[in-house]
Amino acid sequence: MSKTTIYDIASELNITPSTVSRALSNHPRISARTKKAVREVATRLNYRQNSIAAALRSGKTNMLGIVVPTTDRSFFSSVIRSIEQVATASEYNVMITQSNDQEKMERSNIEALLRAQVDGVIASISRETSDYSHFRKLTDNGIPLVLFDRVADLNHTSIVRIDDYRGAYEATAHLIAQGCSRIAHFAGQQKLDIYQQRFRGYKDALQDHRIAFDEALLHYSNVKIEDGRAGMNTLLRLKSPPDAVFAASDYAAIGAMQVLKEKGKRIPEDVALIGFMNETFTSFVDPGLTTVDQLSKKMGEIAASTFLEQVECPDEFVSKKIILSPKLIVRGSSLKADSSSMESNS
Amino acid sequence: MSKTTIYDIASELNITPSTVSRALSNHPRISARTKKAVREVATRLNYRQNSIAAALRSGKTNMLGIVVPTTDRSFFSSVIRSIEQVATASEYNVMITQSNDQEKMERSNIEALLRAQVDGVIASISRETSDYSHFRKLTDNGIPLVLFDRVADLNHTSIVRIDDYRGAYEATAHLIAQGCSRIAHFAGQQKLDIYQQRFRGYKDALQDHRIAFDEALLHYSNVKIEDGRAGMNTLLRLKSPPDAVFAASDYAAIGAMQVLKEKGKRIPEDVALIGFMNETFTSFVDPGLTTVDQLSKKMGEIAASTFLEQVECPDEFVSKKIILSPKLIVRGSSLKADSSSMESNS
DNA sequence: ATTTGATGCGCAATCGATTGCATTATTGTG
């Protein structure tokens, strides 16, 4: 029992394949009667469109490629989920690939998507990437490209991200409001724009509150758990250690939390802690980790609909740059005045 | 500048497209000289195979579909990563979809993969699924299907999973060895085989060590955090509460851990705790959560290579059922005799 | 010198749907 094609339907009804094709795609020039008949035979014969043939002829695959560093962060998987929702609502299928934060894999992922002839790509750039030629290959071939969160300023590309500066500023200001004055910062690699912004937000918040910036309280790293541990250990050895740490990533913050607990420090009384990303686990460590939520859901929706707009009218391209305002999620790790328990999840 | 095709290469060299096609696919009947020439022109003209056309003609898309409940558990994303590795090594691209543990989405995912005409599917069944007809649709169409972890006994299907029974048995035995005697169990939905097995393993371990099974210490749920919290709260209200909990999922275990901390209980002295899955966060909560590792990497490798074997010889199908032995990862939440620190990661 | 076999390549059909243009059916209008 080989697959049924439009030819089978056509011969069954004594009409031509063209008519069947048009009937199935709801062409206005086909009579309602024929359409009905075709649809009936189609279901009866269990017809399923050969999207490959359609893609070959029409040049559209109805596939949307996604490239993310990894899927096992709730941020990324949540973005993906919401992209999927919007995309499938418009008959697009989604092809997900992971770069594992390696430029080489990112490259081969893009190659794969190019081979698969996706109609567009939504990506968040790998931590390692310094050469963007593979992304250009997409736009050069007229494939819409939307970057989110980890973005770069490329031609013919749209962007959606959060205001990292503001997120960092608010986090730092919150710590200050809690009475902290020696606030350390675990900064990410400054070649990534998001980490630069977070650093700036931190610095400006200090300045605006007349707190001197202290170089000794600053630690650059990959902001993974180990880095947070190392950073915290270093900080605790200072003659005047910090009374708060704002980490550019939840992972670094968790590393710091581990060390603090091991050393018998109280959180937030001795050292308050804030992360960034709102990873799932931040809500169930003890104490809950205050963090900055990145609006993954909205980000995915916007990225997907931006893509859709761009495929709709490929002729008139408009590069969108959308910046969302992040949301501070206050939990136990930073809340000293425990009178008001203002935990708030979205 | 439209895409270059084999026709362009052919006319450049005054040969036919067939020869070009054969040269590029390294056909033995093409001379080394022609192959070289073709390859050179191909790179010069920046030729990229139109895989859609190839797929249409050959009936092979070189795409492998994946269906998982969610990608944001480290178990699943790790399995995916290792599937990707094996698959791409054999020139296969991977298309990932998430069911969000909903039967309906699982169905539409399979439909999408069917439309995309993937050459095979590797899946882990959704928690909700009770009707497997969509999976049958695959095998009916001759598409190899490999199930992992959350499996079902379908025709013409291969399976790779861990020995959940043994994992549970060892976890329980470990608790007993640590001196626990009132061991509670948070069981998952018994319609899922893995949770049945884990329950059996728990029960048998008790029996083998002459500990009476106490119905009051058993809690069925979806083994999410809330369930763990609820279960632990109930247990603590018993007149003789448990001195250990073995949860069928890390999430339920974390919920229990939260409640224990809130009530001022010491872990593991008052209540020891073991989870299942070896989620990333289990290693950085405090104390570290003892858990059962599911060998995600190996599972992915086996699933992928099983798929590869089946596409190689579609004629002679052999249904493989592979069962791996899980590994108990002992951490602070269950280690009472803190003399030997036997943390072991893979 | 002829046969045999291997080697290298071309011809043309094919995969299944799409689509511009041509053609036929249908309806309405004067």
Place this chain on the structure above:
DNA sequence: CACAATAATGCAATCGATTGCGCATCAAAT
């Protein structure tokens, strides 16, 4: 009733690569 206008369908090329079969060439073997 004729003729235009419109609606509905058919024709045939096309997307780009693959592949079975056939033909030619050439070296080795008889």
